[in-house]
Amino acid sequence: MRRPAKNPPPTGRRSNKPRPAVAARAPAAKPYHHGDLRRVLIEAAMQLVGEGGPEAVSVREAARRAGVSPGAPFRHFPSRDALMNAVAEEAQRRFRAEIEMALADAPSGDPLGRFRCLGIAYLRWAMKNPTHFEIISSRRFFDHDRSAGVSSDNAELIGLTERMLAEAFSAGQLRIQDLKQVQIAGRALVYGFARMHIDGHLPRWGVAEAEVEQMAADIVDLFIAGIAGPAAKV
Amino acid sequence: MRRPAKNPPPTGRRSNKPRPAVAARAPAAKPYHHGDLRRVLIEAAMQLVGEGGPEAVSVREAARRAGVSPGAPFRHFPSRDALMNAVAEEAQRRFRAEIEMALADAPSGDPLGRFRCLGIAYLRWAMKNPTHFEIISSRRFFDHDRSAGVSSDNAELIGLTERMLAEAFSAGQLRIQDLKQVQIAGRALVYGFARMHIDGHLPRWGVAEAEVEQMAADIVDLFIAGIAGPAAKV
DNA sequence: TGTGAATGTAAGCGGCGATTACACGGCTTG
DNA sequence: CAAGCCGTGTAATCGCCGCTTACATTCACA
Incomplete structure (x- = not known):
């Protein structure tokens, strides 16, 4: 310090x-x-x-x-925390822009594919901006619920994943019944990988810096494959 | 502060x-x-x-x-960091004890079952000791590589998961080829869930405090089901 | 043109990590 | 049993921090 x-x-x-x-x-x-x-x-x-x-x-x-x-x-x-809050909001703005850009290119006819695309974009931004990702993720640096913008952005993202999974299920792309479990597990997966990167765990787990991006895509695909049903072409 | x-x-x-x-x-x-x-x-x-x-x-x-x-x-x-280091080592000691105790009860004939058991124990300790878990997880509070004890404990745990997965694969319990991907994904999953708990994300994602433990078990099972092969009875 | 609101400076408070000089007292050694 | 070394405590101090208050300067508008 x-x-x-x-x-x-x-x-x-x-x-x-x-x-x-x-x-x-x-x-x-x-x-x-x-x-x-x-x-x-x-x-x-x-x-x-x-x-x-x-x-x-x-x-x-x-x-x-x-x-x-x-x-x-x-x-x-009024305080250091308020400054951090403003920083977090700026970071959140950029994060959201990245996600939206990635989803704009994903075909709407393949909900599970869009879900995958979201995961990849999430991780790509987190890998490229680890410290900013940390700010908007970890309480301690600013109070999520104190910022209406960040909060609503987040709620929107959560709702988005929910809808994607529901659509994927309707389309017969999933073989898992409990969509909430899938949602939480998927989120835990990408958040955990991003956190491992930020917290410096990846080298210890045998993932070199150069492989990080590929590994990120791989584990998302592995997860998708684990939940995909017979109707999905993964 | x-x-x-x-x-x-x-x-x-x-x-x-x-x-x-x-x-x-x-x-x-x-x-x-x-x-x-x-x-x-x-x-x-x-x-x-x-x-x-x-x-x-x-x-x-x-x-x-x-x-x-x-x-x-x-x-x-000599410094505040050194004190934090000692605290981290104490926390790591307790964490390790919990893991070992849990694995002592798991049957050695079912490697994938042991893998699951490890995940559950990992999450249980993290849920019960969030702040101590945070210390041994997040750089910022102490330098992992500065402590031989924590480092070796960690390497041991990593090696353990590796061996478990190799055994599970040999036993035909897995349908995934790339064991490293499974290892990283599994670790990301549990670490991510623990982090979501620590960082206060779970309520936003619709997981109430009372459901946390159940959800932890559920997502581990979901993950196991996703990687399990025909020979596993999951 | 005058004046109040907005926005800068200067000074200072108490808490922090860390260093230094000094005080105490248990332990080894003769 | 006495001497004194050295480990371990205290006291005082430094510079950086967040934050507050009193005052200075300038902008914008009546």
């Missing part, structure tokens, strides 16, 4: 004649007001998360990177 | 005639030396983990509960 002593050069204080435009514009002088500090703080925090994980985020460091005083962020976020 | 201001009563300093026994024994007076501070610190930290998760552990609070000064713990642990 120790800060690495960034040693920021004390940039000159007082400005002479800042431009009245919204965004910072003066070349050498710094305007008193930042322009869009809130946005910049979130981006700085996102970057910190990417560099050292969720706990590497400190309000002071974000302020440092934004070039403002340690107290400034508290004008925009 | 804020401490809740424990307000410890300032117990009298100087002792008169402390007993020369190893453990503290004087009724009202406190000996200068603690007796077994290391042990007590680990226990205090374990308790803190149980109360508020891994990040609720602070060296100062552990010292407070042990009734010593804030600097005392550093005689036994």
